[in-house]
Amino acid sequence: MIKILIAGFVLLTGSVQAVTLDELQLRFSQEPVVRADFTQQRQIKGMVKPLTSNGQMLIAQDKGLWWHQVAPFPLTMVLDETRMVQVMNGQAPQIVTAETNPQMFQFNHLLRALFQADRQVLEQNFTVAFTSLPEEQWRLVLIPKTSPLDKLFNDITLRGGTFLDGIELNDRQGDVTRITLSNQRLTPRTLSDDEKQRFVF
Template identity: 60%
Template sequence: MKYWPLLALLLSPFVGAITLDTLQQRFTEQPIVRAHFTQTRTIKDLPQPLRSQGEMLIARDQGLLWDQKVPFPMALMLDDSRMVQIINGQPPQVITAENNPQMFQFNHLLRALFQADRAVLEQNFRIDFQDMGAGRWTLKLTPITTPLDKIFTSIELAGQQYLDSIRLNDKQGDLTDIAFSQHRLTPTTLTDDERQRFAAH
């Protein structure tokens, strides 16, 4: 029986191997995820990166809430039919698939990223998924459809139990890094305020 520890050592990395399917399953089992985000945008013609931060919520059955707090308030709500953006308390801007199909396609894609929706990702990207060991993974997406291939060189995601970071490499040579922290799975249902935001406008 002395060979069992060695056998276990050899097999254990494969038992826990992560695939895109297991990642999608893991995210599907998280009905609501709330997290803090820090976004850093490096634009080649600007000397200093642009930084923003705030709170994010992704609800499997409702959509995405994006609340930027710094450097100015910006609230974004995205569901299956529309995107509503409110900047600095101004009147809401409503974007639908009818009035801005390209913008809506990109924002619809955001939900697929957060939920590791394999079907949507495979329609739009060449996929390079890597199991980094110790439960960590990376996912590199290279656009194969227009207009995404005209906007992005690649989109890179990384994480472990949750999505921890997104990097957007665009065709202009600019870079957007979004880091997520303080992930929370509770409460598992929307608060009254969150529900109202999805229902508004």
């Protein structure tokens, strides 16, 4: 679940010209709404074939994250400032709040920092290695140095250009999760009525 949340909140946005971490931080915080498709492959240690899922993602700075897995089974998750809601296969929503699971919402603060490329918060929690690549591409490698992240992950790598294009999470169990993001869209810059309802539970 934590991997899904991280994956969702590190959907970086904005046009990249001068590829520096400070530039990314500035640009990523300026887009109010980001929509994208995702494909996730999780290679579990000891398994020959990876587990694959796909769906859509929506991030609104004033609402939170909406993560909707379509296949191999329907799964919807919403994370905002005060709660996490999960709906699986049309069942009743499961709601977790900051009061019932405070550790979850320590992650919430960190995940927003990832989404905005907040350099100060990132450097408090990770050893950060940012590399500017040819043709306005970039790579950001995060090695956790605070608990509980350092108990879960060896490293998290983000790569992209105009948008974040890929996320790789290497966990302590030897599993690797790779998420490919595509069809990123910044317009319209406000949510439709239908999109607003996705955050209502």
